[in-house]
Amino acid sequence: MTEAATLSTAFTKRFDLSVPVIQAPMGGVAGPRLIAAAANAGALGNLPIWFFPADTARQVIRQTRALTAKPFAVNLRADLKQEELIALAAEEGVTLFNLFWGNPAPSMPAIRRAGGRLIATISDKDGAKAALDAGAEALIAQGVEAGGHVFGTTPLAELVPAVAELAGSVPVVAAGGIVEAQDMVRAFGWGAAGVVLGSCLIVTDDADAHPGYRKALLEAKAGDTVLSKCFDGFWPDAPHRTLKNSTYRMWSEAGFPKSGARPGEGDIVVRGPGGAEIPRYHAATASGGMSGDYEAMALYAGTGVGRMREARSAAALIQDIVAAAAGNLRGAG
Numbered sequence: 001m002t003e004a005a006t007l008s009t010a011f012t013k014r015f016d017l018s019v020p021v022i023q024a025p026m027g028g029v030a031g032p033r034l035i036a037a038a039a040n041a042g043a044l045g046n047l048p049i050w051f052f053p054a055d056t057a058r059q060v061i062r063q064t065r066a067l068t069a070k071p072f073a074v075n076l077r078a079d080l081k082q083e084e085l086i087a088l089a090a091e092e093g094v095t096l097f098n099l100f101w102g103n104p105a106p107s108m109p110a111i112r113r114a115g116g117r118l119i120a121t122i123s124d125k126d127g128a129k130a131a132l133d134a135g136a137e138a139l140i141a142q143g144v145e146a147g148g149h150v151f152g153t154t155p156l157a158e159l160v161p162a163v164a165e166l167a168g169s170v171p172v173v174a175a176g177g178i179v180e181a182q183d184m185v186r187a188f189g190w191g192a193a194g195v196v197l198g199s200c201l202i203v204t205d206d207a208d209a210h211p212g213y214r215k216a217l218l219e220a221k222a223g224d225t226v227l228s229k230c231f232d233g234f235w236p237d238a239p240h241r242t243l244k245n246s247t248y249r250m251w252s253e254a255g256f257p258k259s260g261a262r263p264g265e266g267d268i269v270v271r272g273p274g275g276a277e278i279p280r281y282h283a284a285t286a287s288g289g290m291s292g293d294y295e296a297m298a299l300y301a302g303t304g305v306g307r308m309r310e311a312r313s314a315a316a317l318i319q320d321i322v323a324a325a326a327g328n329l330r331g332a333g
């Protein structure tokens, strides 16, 4: 057996990890199996629970805990009042809270009461400053390259150096379009102490993605993603990066009409495992167990498509990227 790759940075030291990687919290595809696989590979697993009712959140935390003895974070929205979820996660032994989409300061009393530590996702300097003032122990700098919902408009090459300068000794972890070792090396050159892997983990067996979504990600070419507000059902007015698919093309060919006047609006394109109807333009992710025209759903993807490669296991992918980046960084150093 080959030895597991490790790479020590200010981020790994602060959170007792063996590789400077955060598995992206990804609603609908990052469940207990992916979180545990990442955590067991020495990365920080990050479980999104912000959209769950309390009893489901408790259940998925317990399911994750059954698969790994390593600590993992939970992911919550900063713009929603999620104190109840913070408290229940703490009851279940979670101490790491990753807040995104807004200023985390209002959630800090609940995080402090829970004895928790804040990792804040930010997309610009003002957001970084607010998160640092609130007591963030690490920052995830999400660049405009990222798949999923994207708060900011700044590319990582600009965002990471600016935020790293502000953050001082607080480690900055880069998110967006990172799919191979050279991306990690480049992010470190900008001042990052870690990277987030999102879209590239969706194609592994540990993710809960619909097989068609996984295939679409692997077949997509560079430039096949777009940042838009196309899929606004459930979460209106929130920009997101997806593959340009049939729904996006229908909307763009109609001249991007406003919500309520879009072609095919109200079509039920997919059903969830329990039969729930998912209409066109809904923000739901194409998860396993869904049936119907998954291709018409929001196929969230970062700009790394076209360079992503097939990988069966999240652990193997994380290990390969870190080993190659570590070799490259040693060579450079």
Ligand SMILES: Cc1cc2nc3c(=O)[nH]c(=O)nc-3n(C[C@H](O)[C@H](O)[C@H](O)COP(=O)(O)O)c2cc1C
Binding pocket: 024, 025, 026, 027, 029, 048, 075, 100, 121, 142, 145, 146, 147, 148, 149, 175, 176, 177, 178, 196, 197, 198, 199, 200, 285, 300, 301, 302, 303, 304
């Ligand atoms: C399918 C999908 C769902 C996502 N859901 C969330 C989420 O629930 N919470 C969150 O903080 N970020 C979410 N994101 C954004 C990721 O955390 C991360 O910023 C992004 O995946 C990084 O870009 P990449 O996909 O190019 O690696 C999501 C991304 C994707 C692709």
